[in-house]
Amino acid sequence: MALAKIGRALVNKGHTVAVAVPQDTVEKHRAEWPDFQFEVFQDQGTQARMRAIQDQAWSTAGELSIFDFKNVFDASSGESKKHCALLLGDSKLQHRLKTSQYSVVISDPIFPCGAILSALLDTRVPHIAVMRADVHFLDEKATGVPIPLSYVPSLTTDFTDDMTFGQRLQNVIVSTLLPLLLRPIVSSTYDGLVRTFVGEDETMQSVTSRTDLWLYRTDNVLDFPRPSMPNMVQVGGLNVRVAAPLTEDMEAFFQSSGDDGVIVVSFGSMVKTMSTERQEVFAAAFARLRQKVVWRYVGEKPAGLGNNTRLLAWLPQNDLLAHTKTRAFITHAGSNGLYEALHHGVPMVCLPLFAEQPANAARVVARGLGVKLDFSKVTSDQLYQAILHVVTNTSYRETAARLSRLHRDQPQSPMERAVWWIEHVIKHGGLPHLRARAVELPWYQYYLLDVAGFLLVVCAAVLGTVWYSCSFVCRKICGKSGAKLKSQ
Structure with a gap:
């Protein structure tokens, strides 16, 4: 819904917006969004099965256990991978997309295929992500933004930015373990597709890290302030529109x-x-x-x-x-x-x-x-x-x-801000100057472990030298004292 409303705003600004959809849903979408163009492919029922999994899990209001979530996640991931493979593997669709020379690919990272499609079309075609949060936690590494866990609560908890010691402890554990568990899962699911369609040296994380712009559906009036990078833009409330009269x-x-x-x-x-x-x-x-x-x-x-x-x-x-x-x-x-x-x-x-x-x-x-x-x-x-x-x-x-x-009270509405940034990306063909260098650093450099190791060695060498020097002086002094006593 958020992507469709952004698409409508872009159409109103004179852009051509094309949406990749399965063949069996295109007529429904055309009736709902007649201003869009549609690029179709045969998805062999994968989207319908994903929707069925979703409806079975969430159509009846109530709590789901962690095991229910895991089953839903696993089942959805399998169908999502097949859906993505069929989209990327449709040679006629890819030919149409490449020859049409689209300026940008916009997607929600809950379906990681958007980042792969952008890289497949051309490494120079920018990718823009629109989301509340990345359920796979790829954005944390892709943006390179530091996350102080002392006051930035995980979205998987109901903590605020004012946490007790126990909550901070839980926040550290959850915020550390979940990315370690979920990133390998999404990588194992999609890395094969990335290698097949983009390049042998590429991974799901590497193509995601090329994302030029991150549009987060958040706002500090409601959400808690946290560090961000220049290519991370808040557009919370972009779904809000001028109210229409009631019937x-x-x-x-x-x-x-x-x-x-x-x-x-x-x-x-x-x-x-x-x-x-x-x-x-x-x-x-x-x-x-x-x-x-x-x-x-x-x-x-x-x-x-x-x-x-x-x-x-x-x-x-x-x-x-x-x-x-x-x-x-x-x-x-x-x-x-x-x-x-x-x-x-x-x-x-x-x-x-x-x-x-x-x-x-x-x-x-x-x-x-x-x-x-x-x-x-x-x-x-x-x-x-x-x-x-x-x-x-x-x-x-x-x-x-x-x-x-x-x-x-802001100079632009969230939707106007989203459209401005998207047009900014289109105008300049990407915004690589806004991406933090942290994205390209190995983990040991990002956390300065090499520097810490070097300083530790230097400190150890200095302390060792001082200790050896003191020991040497002591031995000399003690040796002379012993010789003097012996002669007496």
Whole structure:
């Protein structure tokens, strides 16, 4: 969705945007995005199988164990590799892409094939990555940015930048072990494709390290400040757009809420439904509210649903959050929803489910934008009290309004900034001068272990020389004293 919206903005600026998609999905995409050109290939059903794996794991709201995540990751990686191999191995597609002389390749690193495609087309075709975070941790080495673990929490935790000793200890362990585990996995999955299509001396890490520009969907108003490199640009909130008027029916529903207002509820596009027990917990909590409730919901109508609650299979989330009657947003703490709520100044009740959502919710709480609850354990009364607390406590509304003003107060919108940087890359054919030299250094040089070793040897030599000299002098003095005593 983020890439598609960037593509639309580039089309509006006069660029030609082509999207590589499987043959069996091209008509659907053409209907949705008629301004794009589409380059198709036969993916032999790999994308459909990836979507099925995703739906099976995440379509029902609830927590996944670490073993569930591993199974999903392994299954998705296998299909992703096949998908990438079919894309790269389509000689007709590659010929069309090369002869069309595209100026840049833009991709999300969750599908690492974009970096390989850029290198395959031509090492001079720049690559731009757009993401919340790199799940494979290749960007940490590719950008060369230092990460002080004393105040930069891992996105796999729900820590803030103010950690206790125990949290800092956990942060060091997690932030060290996860890259060590996941980088070899993605390398073993894709290195063979890189060697086949790019060059024998190339690896997944090396082609990723050529990325000219990293567009991170973050913003320091919500995220915690951390070191960055010149080619790392924050574009958090690029999905936010000017609110469109609501339909007549929806506007009437909002206006009927009076001074109490409306609560917007959504757990994202990936989550389709939830267990019956959770449905009734949520429905019962909403039924007790004075506010009206708009709930993005698919499935059987809960038995305890109140007259104040309207169920919709899809809702215009950005437009609803922008409405003056909206009082709070109940969310799974997905990145897009958080930035829409931040932009429009809406307090939140977060019930994170998976991935980086617990970390996102921790940032909401740390900034005073809302509260966090455990989705799988929250009771109806706890949920009701949390919503009531956020709605009636003016500090949340005031903080949301203040942070919204901070977030909006910038010379360019996030989308305008993303487009400017992309055009900057196109205009100059890449930005190698912004890449840190750290990317090319071996690990022992990056951590100055060779310098430390040299200094250790020098110190040891100096101390050894001093020790030997002192010992020599002592022996001489003691020898003369002994000889004198013997003569006496």
